[in-house]
Amino acid sequence: MFCKAYSAAIHGIEGLIVSVEADVSDGLPAFDMVGLLGSEVKEARERVRIALKNSGFMLPAKRITVNLSPADIRKEGTAFDLPVAIAILAAFGHVCEENLGDYLIVGELSLSGKINRINGILPIVYAAKRQGFKKCIVPKDNAREGAVVEGILTYGASSLSEAVSILNGNSEIEPEHVDVSGLFNNSRTEESVDFSEVVGQLAAKRAIEVAVAGMHNILMIGPPGSGKTMLAKRIPTIMPELTFDESMEISKIYSIAGLLDQQALITKRPFRNPHHTITTTALVGGGASPKPGEISLAHLGVLFLDELPEFMKNTIEVLRQPLEEKSVTIARLNASYKYPAGFMLVAAMNPCSCGFYPDRSRCSCSINMVKRYLGRISQPLLDRFDISIEALQINYRELNTQKTPESSAQIRARVSKARQIQQERYKGQGIYFNSQLTPRTIKKYCHLEAEEQALLEEAFIRMNLSARAYHRILKVARTIADLDDSDRISARHISEAICYRSLDHKYWGE
Ligand SMILES: Nc1ncnc2c1ncn2[C@@H]1O[C@H](COP(=O)(O)OP(=O)(O)OP(=O)(O)O)[C@@H](O)[C@H]1O
Ligand SMILES: [Mg+2]
Ligand SMILES: [Zn+2]
The missing domain is CATH 3.30.230.10 (Ribosomal Protein S5; domain 2)
Incomplete structure (x- = not known):
């Protein structure tokens, strides 16, 4: 039979x-x-x-x-x-x-x-x-x-x-029922953290808004206690609200990783912050019976690498390929698997091992020690961050200000508008965000007039920029113009984008 x-x-x-x-x-x-x-x-x-x-x-x-x-x-x-x-x-x-x-x-x-x-x-x-x-x-x-x-x-x-x-056909068991739209709509908007809790830090918040608007990877450098971790945790709250399809896509990954439990559906943008002792396999996925790694669990959300220089060098370097491709391929003897990995990379670090460089009243690290510490981040990896910013310690007066800072919802509204502009501009081209522009498409969509050309050229020479940095400034300038609802990239947009590159020069330049 x-x-x-x-x-x-x-x-x-x-x-x-x-x-x-x-x-x-x-x-x-x-x-x-x-x-x-x-x-x-x-x-x-x-x-x-x-x-x-x-x-x-x-x-x-x-x-x-x-x-x-x-x-x-x-x-x-x-x-x-x-x-x-x-x-x-x-x-x-x-x-x-x-x-x-x-x-x-x-x-x-x-x-x-x-x-x-x-x-x-x-x-x-x-x-x-x-x-x-x-x-x-x-x-x-x-x-x-x-x-x-x-x-x-x-x-x-x-x-x-x-x-x-x-x-x-002789069982009393009924099919399981889940109120999917109820579940999705009810839990989608509850967030436990909000940008209104972060006092001051206007420059850092602005840079984060730009980063999220164009899905640019962002690196934050600053002394201990300056609020880097606090800022990073709030990034998912200003990303556009999840659509149902996105929720399903993320939930599938969590289902395979065995992380869904009784929750049934993931309804919030992921925020993953693996510890710096993480293994390469746990970060990118794989293993004896293959499982998605942290980069896939962060799909459509944020992967936050806190204390970036503490991660093992090899572990970090393997991120480069998924960052380009928005997916990761795991080759096995008899098969190869592909997991999505469309995350925004957010990283934080201190400028030296004590954390206070270049504040010489508190940092006693020798220049060589500082160089060695910063040197743990390779140039190609540094190149993956379109935006780098300094988080500075806020002072007492700022901390005690009466004004309530802007809420995540207010920032999210601006981000969503800029995202929409990008979606319409790149319709049908497989591009969704400005960060995905290639040198060829940059030429097409990030056109500069003579005045802005001159400004960028001057910075290019003064800051000794690479061709890569040049392209990244243009992409970020495009996002800043989109936040401004401006088709034209103006001098103001270019200048702000150049600012987000200045740390390369300050910390990693000669
Ligand atoms: N701008 C701010 N507004 C309100 N609270 C703040 C701000 N900055 C820092 N804090 C407070 O300081 C704490 C420490 O901040 P956080 O852990 O984010 O610092 P960090 O930059 O990540 O430090 P480290 O380099 O040590 O990791 C926060 O939990 C918060 O209570
Ligand atoms: Mg921290
Ligand atoms: Zn130091």
């Missing part, structure tokens, strides 16, 4: 349908599994055999062969335990075979027959719906995650026997 169930594998952040065929025949009793299986899937054999027994299914000794196809996709993880058990039970006549074709089934089995949670339910259920499945059976603990997908019924089963009753 031969039976077929349907399941899914995760490839990158997409689910791919996998069919699980079980054949039972006479002959020497055996249980074989084939179909490009990772080690965890190979171990499914033992888990399934014992889970079947402990769930009360006494199967006659026969020759069982299970095949997972398509054969060219590597199957990893434990999600195939349940569909394998179900296909075998169907082949033995314990599960109504007719119903099998309607369901997509995933879940890890424990030896007792209990179904354990797995990662990646959201993209799996998404794929099932796209392929026309009407129903799916997932672990009970993941059911809310799957129920977010509309147009398909998601059943949560806590044990193998429960899954069997659902398939045979």
Whole structure:
């Protein structure tokens, strides 16, 4: 007897349908599994055999062969335990075979027959719906995650026997329900921090606004306690509000990383601040059974690297490629995976190991020590920051001012308008922000009149700028003009953009 169930594998952040065929025949009793299986899937054999027994299914000794196809996709993880058990039970006549074709089934089995949670339910259920499945059976603990997908019924089963009753139509279990639009609309606007809490720091706030408006990476340099971390944490609150599609895209990544829990949907822009001891794999993704790293968890939000020079050099250098491509490719022996990584990079650092350089009343680091400290940031990495600013300590008078600073909502309104201008300008060209402009498109969209040309030329010579710095000034000037709702890039816009480059010269120049 031969039976077929349907399941899914995760490839990158997409689910791919996998069919699980079980054949039972006479002959020497055996249980074989084939179909490009990772080690965890190979171990499914033992888990399934014992889970079947402990769930009360006494199967006659026969020759069982299970095949997972398509054969060219590597199957990893434990999600195939349940569909394998179900296909075998169907082949033995314990599960109504007719119903099998309607369901997509995933879940890890424990030896007792209990179904354990797995990662990646959201993209799996998404794929099932796209392929026309009407129903799916997932672990009970993941059911809310799957129920977010509309147009398909998601059943949560806590044990193998429960899954069997659902398939045979004699279970009381109802499909899981999540009020998706309610969930999305209610939690989207609550934020725990706001820019109105940051007193003073007008120059830093302005630079951050420009950075967010054009999705420019930003580096903040300043002494301890100057508010760098405080400013960075508030950056997601001035990014345009998440759309539902963006929320889904981020949630898929969190689902695969196993970070969704009962939350069902990510409704806020991510802010990730990995500690500087992080490993390269945890930062960019990968590992034995591949998982998205911090750069993908920061997708559509902010990746904040606090104390930038403390990170391991190699770890930081691998960021360069994803920063350009907005995605990361992880090559494995039998497969390669692509995860999205469209984050805004925000970094903070002290100018020296004591933190107070160039304030000589407090910093006693030798010039060589300062150079060595700053030298931990390589030129190519420095080049990835379109904007660098100094965060200066605010004084007592500023701290005690009565005026309430601008709120995040006020700043966000201006940012959103500038983003809209960019979207319209670059429609259909695969460009979304000014930071993505290339030298060729810069020529087209960042045209300067003679006066502004002269200004930039003067700065170019005075500050000994590189060609790269030149292009970055133009991109940032474009964003500043967009915030000003001005088609033309004026001298004022250029001058401000030049200011955001001056630290290269101050700290890293000769
Ligand atoms: N502009 C400000 N308005 C209100 N509070 C501030 C401001 N700047 C600093 N603070 C206060 O000082 C604390 C320290 O700031 P923060 O941790 O952001 O400094 P930092 O620049 O990251 O320092 P470090 O270099 O030591 O990491 C904040 O938690 C906040 O209470
Ligand atoms: Mg800090
Ligand atoms: Zn110092």
